Amino acid sequence: MLAVTVSGPAWLLQSGSTGGVGDDNFAAGEAVVTDALDAAGLPTELGALDYLLHRGEAHPRTRSGIMVVEILDKAPGWDRFVDTFDNASRRVLRLRQKVVVPTWPTAAPRWVIDPDFNLDYHVRRLRVPEPGTLREVFDLAEVMLQSPLDISRALWTATLVEGLRDGQAAVLLHMSHAVTDGVGAVEMFANFYDLERDAPPKEPAPHPIPQDLSPNDLARAGLNRLPGAVVGGVRGAIFGAAQVVGRVVRNPLSAVTGVVDYARSGTRVLGLAAEPSPLLRRRSLSTRSEAIDIDFAAFRTAAKAAEGSINDAYLAGLCGALRRYHEAFGMPIDSLPMAVPVNLRSEDDPAGGNRFGGVMLAAPVGIADPAARIGEIHARMCRGREERAIDVLGAMAPLLSVLPDPLVDSVVGSIVSSDVQASNVPVYPGDTFLAGAKVLRQYGLGPLPGVAMMAVLVSRGGTVTVTTRYDRASITDGGLFAQCLLDGFNEVLGLGGPDNGRATPASFTPEPENEPQRSSTNGEAR
Numbered sequence: 118m119l120a121v122t123v124s125g126p127a128w129l130l131q132s133g134s135t136g137g138v139g140d141d142n143f144a145a146g147e148a149v150v151t152d153a154l155d156a157a158g159l160p161t162e163l164g165a166l167d168y169l170l171h172r173g174e175a176h177p178r179t180r181s182g183i184m185v186v187e188i189l190d191k192a193p194g195w196d197r198f199v200d201t202f203d204n205a206s207r208r209v210l211r212l213r214q215k216v217v218v219p220t221w222p223t224a225a226p227r228w229v230i231d232p233d234f235n236l237d238y239h240v241r242r243l244r245v246p247e248p249g250t251l252r253e254v255f256d257l258a259e260v261m262l263q264s265p266l267d268i269s270r271a272l273w274t275a276t277l278v279e280g281l282r283d284g285q286a287a288v289l290l291h292m293s294h295a296v297t298d299g300v301g302a303v304e305m306f307a308n309f310y311d312l313e314r315d316a317p318p319k320e321p322a323p324h325p326i327p328q329d330l331s332p333n334d335l336a337r338a339g340l341n342r343l344p345g346a347v348v349g350g351v352r353g354a355i356f357g358a359a360q361v362v363g364r365v366v367r368n369p370l371s372a373v374t375g376v377v378d379y380a381r382s383g384t385r386v387l388g389l390a391a392e393p394s395p396l397l398r399r400r401s402l403s404t405r406s407e408a409i410d411i412d413f414a415a416f417r418t419a420a421k422a423a424e425g426s427i428n429d430a431y432l433a434g435l436c437g438a439l440r441r442y443h444e445a446f447g448m449p450i451d452s453l454p455m456a457v458p459v460n461l462r463s464e465d466d467p468a469g470g471n472r473f474g475g476v477m478l479a480a481p482v483g484i485a486d487p488a489a490r491i492g493e494i495h496a497r498m499c500r501g502r503e504e505r506a507i508d509v510l511g512a513m514a515p516l517l518s519v520l521p522d523p524l525v526d527s528v529v530g531s532i533v534s535s536d537v538q539a540s541n542v543p544v545y546p547g548d549t550f551l552a553g554a555k556v557l558r559q560y561g562l563g564p565l566p567g568v569a570m571m572a573v574l575v576s577r578g579g580t581v582t583v584t585t586r587y588d589r590a591s592i593t594d595g596g597l598f599a600q601c602l603l604d605g606f607n608e609v610l611g612l613g614g615p616d617n618g619r620a621t622p623a624s625f626t627p628e629p630e631n632e633p634q635r636s637s638t639n640g641e642a643r
Contacts, residue, residue, distance in 0.1 A: 159211060163226040163295065171216055171226070171295035174268055177402050179566060181294035182266060184258050186560040188251070192279045192286035193552035195242060201552045202240050202275055205309050207322035211296050212239075215271055220332040224339025231271055232327035239273060244280035245287070251560075251624045254278060254287045255406045258562055261291050263404065272296055286554065294564065303544055310549040310556070389534045391452040391479035396443055397536045397569035401590035407599045408560050408584040408623040415610055415618035416581050422612040425491035428541050429498070430609050431574045431583070432457070432480065433490045435539055438605030440482045442598050451483035456535040456568070459502060476501030477535065487609045536591075537570045538563070544577040558623070560584045582623065599625040 163171065173179035206212035214228040245253045257278065266272050272293035279286050297305055308319075420430035432455070443450055455478045478497055484490040540563060549556050560582050561573035569591035575582050585602060592598045599622070606620040 159228070161228050163216065163228065167295045168226050171268065171272075171293065173566075174265055174272075174293055174295075177263070178400075180262075180265060181564050181566070182262050182291055183294055183564060184262055184292075184562040185288075185290045186251075186254060186258055186562065187288045187290070187551070187556050188254075188281070188558040188560075189286045189288065189551065189554035190557055191284055191554050192277070193554040195277070198277055198552045199236070199240055201309065203236055204319055204321055205306070206234075206236065206239075207324060208308060209305055210325055211271075211305070212273060213271055213325055216268065216295070217330050217335050218332055219336035219339055221336045221340075223336050224342070227330070227335060229328040229330045230325045232329050234271060234327070239271060239275060241274060241276040243276065243278060245278050246280075249281040249285075251408065254281070254289070255408070255560075255562075255624050258289055259404055259406065261289060262562060262564075263402070266291065266293050285557070288551065303542070307545075310545070310551055312547070312549065314550050314553055314555065316550065390454040390477040392450075392454075393534075394439075394443065394448075394450055394453045394536050394569075396446055396448050396450075397453070397591040399590035400567065400569070400588055403589040404565060404586055405589055405592075405595055406560075406562055406584055406586040407595070407602060407625055408582055409603055409606060410558065410621045410623050411581040411583065411606060411610070412618050413576055413579050413581050415613060418613035418617055419610045420491070422614075423488040423491040425495050427576070427581075428457075428574075429491045429495045431541055432478070432494045432498075432539055433487055434583070434606035434609045435537065435572055435585075436480050436482045436484070436490055436494070436605070437487060437608045438598070438602040439480070439537070440485070441601040441604055442592075442594075443482065445594075445597055445601070449483065452479045452481055453537065454478070454535040455480035456538040457498065457501070458538070458540050480537065487612055491609070491612075535568055537572065538566075538568050539572045539574075541574045542576075544575055546578070548578055558582055560623070562586050583620075596625070600628045603627055 170181040173181050202212075210230065211228070213230050213234045215231040216226050217229050218226045245257060247253075261274075261276070266274070272295060274289075274291045276289040276291075277286060278289060281287060416430060417427060420427050423430070423433075425433070435455075439453065440449070457476045457478050459476055476498055478494070478501060481490055481493045481497075484493060540561070542561060544559060556578065558580060559575050559577045561575050561584055563571040563573050563586060565571055565586060565588055568588075570585055570587040572583065572585045575584075583602070583606065585598075587598070589595070603620055603622055610617055610619055
């Protein structure tokens with residue numbers, strides 16, 4: 118449920134996470150730091166990328182908060198709902214951990230069990246206004262996403278929303294991207310759910326032991342460790358240099374060629390994949406989200422008909438929507454820059470932290486034929502995944518993480534080069550239940566790190582949802598874009614034949630006619 122978007126800011130698309138700082142005790146006047154994992158097997162030290170995402174929470178334009186919206190078939194009992202999160206927070210320690218940043222940069226920031234953890238602050242309850250549709254839920258989610266998380270506490274909230282029509286309810290999970298990425302969250306939070314409505318209660322987990330660690334304590338511990346760290350760093354640098362020299366001596370041509378190839382690949386990864394859209398140029402702090410639902414089997418049929426993957430069909434649907442939107446304004450374009458996160462996790466990686474790279478795609482918006490569009494996207498994505506420097510931004514993260522905020526903002530501003538970011542997250546294939554309520558739908562709302570739009574596809578329980586969160590200064594006609602989104606994906610679904618099914622609007626009412634129409638200035642369809 119938490120953070121299922123496999124996404125990250127377009128300016129950082131791979132983790133620089135390293136080892137951890139130990140879960141040892143800090144006695145009065147003494148602090149000892151060792152490399153270790155916490156009791157749940159997660160690193161206690163923030164990786165460079167994780168820390169950058171954490172720092173961004175303080176600034177409106179760089180906040181990495183992500184949200185999952187789950188629609189439940191009924192409102193769960195409040196006590197059972199709270200107990201579910203209480204037990205989960207004892208098993209998934211990130212839910213009880215806060216980040217301690219040293220007063221001086223002598224040690225890496227660290228996850229510690231918050232001695233003042235208060236579940237009542239993190240688990241909340243409210244009623245949505247009438248008529249209780251997904252539209253009202255999304256509007257509430259936007260307010261939450263635009264509000265900063267309290268970085269002095271554990272970095273999440275869970276809100277049970279009651280009052281939806283037909284007796285349904287919603288759960289809004291708001292979490293910092295510093296905790297984990299989407300794939301990590303699917304693994305980390307799987308034990309939230311049951312496979313049956315009346316599953317037997319889980320055995321209560323023991324309370325984690327809190328840690329009283331102040332920023333000054335962590336800074337002193339890092340200072341005490343500094344001489345050994347310097348010696349180890351020098352030793353490692355000498356050993357690494359010796360290895361490099363050895364490779365150059367043995368095969369100088371190969372060594373030089375490898376460096377040049379990586380540099381060229383890095384230029385392509387960081388460079389402008391296509392000219393930005395003139396229609397999506399402006400940025401603001403005002404956002405809105407729209408979503409559609411698609412039958413998973415129908416979507417897979419359409420993808421196979423064009424010899425593409427689910428991801429290819431997803432990106433083709435987005436391109437179709439963007440083509441229609443641009444044409445409606447009389448501003449057709451051939452392509453636009455799109456960032457597509459790629460999972461880089463191995464089976465041995467812990468669930469915490471961020472492990473993803475990114476393909477900077479020249480999205481073929483101008484190709485009208487959906488089958489041809491899928492084929493072109495497939496070819497371009499394959500080339501992007503083969504880039505040697507797909508992790509180049511992760512390699513830059515350690516340097517960026519120690520720069521002052523104004524300089525980081527300047528560097529990040531020069532790196533952001535995409536109009537759209539598109540994430541794809543497979544979650545759980547079968548039925549799942551939360552506190553006795555069945556999860557009917559799941560929608561992912563990602564951050565907008567300098568991009569005009571963040572799109573998230575979530576596949577769960579036989580249904581695909583596509584949610585687009587956009588900057589309202591870029592997408593100025595919300596009603597028109599919602600219709601274009603629906604038509605763009607129906608165009609792709611049509612590849613599966615006339616009986617293959619169509620996309621269903623989840624957060625809006627479609628236009629009565631098939632072709633998109635211009636809407637009024639307030640975003641409501643005429």
